[in-house]
Amino acid sequence: MKKELYQWQEECLERWFSNNGRGIVQAVTGAGKTFLALTAAARLEKRLGRRLRVKIVVPTAALMRQWNQALREFLTDSCGDKGNSGDIRGEIGLRGGGHKGENGRRYMIYVINSARYELARKILAELRGGEAVLLIADECHHYGSGQNSLIFEFLPYIKPCGENFFSLGLSATLPAGEERQYLSSVLGREIYSYGMEEAGAMRTVCRYDIFHIGLEFRKEEREEYEEISEQMSRLSHKLQQMYPALRELGQRERYAMLSQITGGGDKRAAEAAARYLALSYKRKSVVCLASERVSCVCALIERLDVKKGILIFGERVSQAEELYGILQNKYPGRVGRYHSKMGRQANKNVLERFYTGEIHILIACKAMDEGVDIPEASVGIVLSGTASKRQRVQRLGRIIRKKEGKGRASLYYLHIADTSEDSCFLPETKESRIFEIEYQPGRHGFSHPIYDVAAEELIEDAENTGMDREKVEEVKRCLEIGQVRADWMMGQEEIEGKTQDAGRVRERNYWVCMKRMGRLRENRK
Numbered sequence: 001m002k003k004e005l006y007q008w009q010e011e012c013l014e015r016w017f018s019n020n021g022r023g024i025v026q027a028v029t030g031a032g033k034t035f036l037a038l039t040a041a042a043r044l045e046k047r048l049g050r051r052l053r054v055k056i057v058v059p060t061a062a063l064m065r066q067w068n069q070a071l072r073e074f075l076t077d078s079c080g081d082k083g084n085s086g087d088i089r090g091e092i093g094l095r096g097g098g099h100k101g102e103n104g105r106r107y108m109i110y111v112i113n114s115a116r117y118e119l120a121r122k123i124l125a126e127l128r129g130g131e132a133v134l135l136i137a138d139e140c141h142h143y144g145s146g147q148n149s150l151i152f153e154f155l156p157y158i159k160p161c162g163e164n165f166f167s168l169g170l171s172a173t174l175p176a177g178e179e180r181q182y183l184s185s186v187l188g189r190e191i192y193s194y195g196m197e198e199a200g201a202m203r204t205v206c207r208y209d210i211f212h213i214g215l216e217f218r219k220e221e222r223e224e225y226e227e228i229s230e231q232m233s234r235l236s237h238k239l240q241q242m243y244p245a246l247r248e249l250g251q252r253e254r255y256a257m258l259s260q261i262t263g264g265g266d267k268r269a270a271e272a273a274a275r276y277l278a279l280s281y282k283r284k285s286v287v288c289l290a291s292e293r294v295s296c297v298c299a300l301i302e303r304l305d306v307k308k309g310i311l312i313f314g315e316r317v318s319q320a321e322e323l324y325g326i327l328q329n330k331y332p333g334r335v336g337r338y339h340s341k342m343g344r345q346a347n348k349n350v351l352e353r354f355y356t357g358e359i360h361i362l363i364a365c366k367a368m369d370e371g372v373d374i375p376e377a378s379v380g381i382v383l384s385g386t387a388s389k390r391q392r393v394q395r396l397g398r399i400i401r402k403k404e405g406k407g408r409a410s411l412y413y414l415h416i417a418d419t420s421e422d423s424c425f426l427p428e429t430k431e432s433r434i435f436e437i438e439y440q441p442g443r444h445g446f447s448h449p450i451y452d453v454a455a456e457e458l459i460e461d462a463e464n465t466g467m468d469r470e471k472v473e474e475v476k477r478c479l480e481i482g483q484v485r486a487d488w489m490m491g492q493e494e495i496e497g498k499t500q501d502a503g504r505v506r507e508r509n510y511w512v513c514m515k516r517m518g519r520l521r522e523n524r525k
Helices: 007-018 033-048 061-082 085-091 119-128 146-152 159-164 178-189 197-203 219-244 244-248 252-263 267-288 291-300 317-330 344-355 388-401 451-465 469-482 492-501 505-523
Strands: 024-027 052-058 093-097 107-111 132-138 165-171 190-194 206-214 309-313 335-338 361-364 377-382 409-416 432-438 444-449
Touching: 007 024, 007 190, 024 033, 024 178, 033 061, 033 132, 033 165, 052 061, 052 119, 061 085, 061 093, 061 107, 061 344, 085 093, 093 119, 093 219, 119 132, 119 146, 119 159, 119 197, 119 469, 146 178, 165 178, 165 309, 178 197, 178 317, 206 291, 206 388, 219 244, 219 267, 219 344, 244 252, 244 335, 291 377, 291 409, 291 432, 291 444, 309 388, 317 361, 335 344, 344 361, 444 505, 469 505, 492 505
Parallel strands: 024 165, 024 190, 052 107, 052 132, 093 107, 132 165, 206 409, 206 432, 309 361, 309 377, 335 361, 377 409
Antiparallel strands: 432 444
């Protein structure tokens, strides 16, 4: 059955065609940018009344495989009974990520590393040969500077045949400043923006809950963090006296300027800047590798439904491996890991196992921050929050992608209190709910103030009505699980349905407790 476009996609295509088939689309991860782009190509070819050459550029081999699969499915749906899988495969060529497909196929998908040195020449040759060409730049924020921008080298030479060139840039998080201006100059202006607020309201992504989990340093970690911060403060004061402009810059611009100073002629300033940057990296490592992170994730997973797809995002491979060892011992055969040191085939295999439900917990490092489509995941746990805003949005996007039968998604965001992480939160929208909880390592548990007040009332009521000790302990167990979930916020009818569907007594008990918690919440409104 053919997929239908969402309303936002139709509006977006209308604007793209009004802009002569040029432009950039900024849309939240999971909203359907791939399908939008393939539909744009199909409609453009129909309008032109002749064959269109489509060039798709992606940043990674994993994304190339994903686009290849999406393109084959799209062409199969479009052809119906008229085509077969062999014909469709013959239309698609892959370049990069170990693939060296024939470069002249109708649809070409390039990994950027391969595209840099051949794509511009190929597009120019096809345009001069009278062909119509559409360039789709996926995750286009990668192509605004450095060697990656070589893919646009052909543009100054296409004037005689420029009416046959079309472009579409796609990104969830466009860069600011000069890079954004450059991308607009080569791909066309930003024609449409579709954010989390709109996507949630129009149900193009799952509704979601965000849990901010506060952690504490251990004593020695706090001392190290404060010592590094003090050294950085002294160096910052010294550098600002030498370069007053540093005072006016944002963090990103300040770090860029400090990097330039390290290579400058002023030896004293260069040494101070280099020392500051080294300390900054060291401080980030102290925050990122704080001991309580792994302990907190283990406590959290004990309270979550392991049958659901749980995606854990780490910053460092060593941390991911440590957590993998602990969880694999606890949940044998149900845990996998995905990171740059695993190798392409191993990563591909573990993703397939996660897709099919063979494993339920997947620990991933930055290799999965961008583009990889995992609709099976409905729970995300961010081990470390020191990543950029782009990475935070992309990680949320991994778990809010829609899939039939998938309910609300949940993102657990771990952060160390009183550090630079405190401001790394995602914005609240009308379709999201945000909860503030704290991890308490001494009892391997959590504190959730609003929830805990109602839970204590429920326990007190159970004890006062003469409930025997064993049943009171069961109530406490159920309430402890609910402390890190949003099930108590469900409507009474929905909870009743969950209670009826429960297959085990312990599961049924849990939903009975959540129903009572929900009533307490309603009574307090």
